[in-house]
Amino acid sequence: MVTRRSRTTATLVGTALVLAAGILVVRHFATPSEPELPTIPAAERPVVEAAARACPKVNVPLLAAQIHAESGWRPDADSGHAQGISQFTPETWAEWGRDGDGDGKADVWEPKDAIPSQARYMCHLYGMVKSLPGNPTKLALAAYNAGPTAVLEARGIPKIAETREYVDRILKTLLPQYRESEEKYAAEHSPRPSARVSGP
Numbered sequence: 001m002v003t004r005r006s007r008t009t010a011t012l013v014g015t016a017l018v019l020a021a022g023i024l025v026v027r028h029f030a031t032p033s034e035p036e037l038p039t040i041p042a043a044e045r046p047v048v049e050a051a052a053r054a055c056p057k058v059n060v061p062l063l064a065a066q067i068h069a070e071s072g073w074r075p076d077a078d079s080g081h082a083q084g085i086s087q088f089t090p091e092t093w094a095e096w097g098r099d100g101d102g103d104g105k106a107d108v109w110e111p112k113d114a115i116p117s118q119a120r121y122m123c124h125l126y127g128m129v130k131s132l133p134g135n136p137t138k139l140a141l142a143a144y145n146a147g148p149t150a151v152l153e154a155r156g157i158p159k160i161a162e163t164r165e166y167v168d169r170i171l172k173t174l175l176p177q178y179r180e181s182e183e184k185y186a187a188e189h190s191p192r193p194s195a196r197v198s199g200p
Contacts, residue, residue: 037181051119065174086118
């Protein structure tokens with residue numbers, strides 16, 4: 001025989017279970033999903049990988065993070081001061097721009113020209129800042145943004161808000177994201193071992 005007390009207990013337990021389930025559902029939908037990692041556009045991947053191989057100081061995630069910060073991967077980016085996917089100033093491009101796609105012209109708007117030129121210029125900047133105290137990658141990035149003279153005169157990262165934000169954004173946010181993104185890319189695109197074919 002079911003007593004009033006056991007019915008009340010069953011109702012309370014049922015209500016508690018429904019509430020708990022409701023809380024879990026709300027939590028599931030209310031919890032923000034992990035932000036999507038940035039990735040290298042497929043069209044630019046071969047040129048970024050080749051550019052990274054040309055200089056031992058840079059690597060794919062670093063170049064990708066820097067391009068992301070510079071232009072958001074837009075080849076037509078124009079700040080009014082710097083141009084193209086790698087945001088070269090006309091003066092710097094005149095010195096460092098090279099023909100990367102073999103069409104006989106160094107074009108700042110062409111990623112196949114700009115990205116290898118960016119890697120070469122970064123290599124040069126690493127060499128310029130190597131005698132300074134501090135993290136060489138931070139210093140090379142600061143020199144890319146503010147110009148090497150500003151970094152050499154400051155004997156470090158100059159007190160320019162834009163430059164400090166640029167370096168921090170690349171090293172603290174974008175570089176870790178691109179490292180993770182590249183690890184996932186490598187895992188997804190690593191060659192799978194082929195099945196053994198037995199022969200005579």
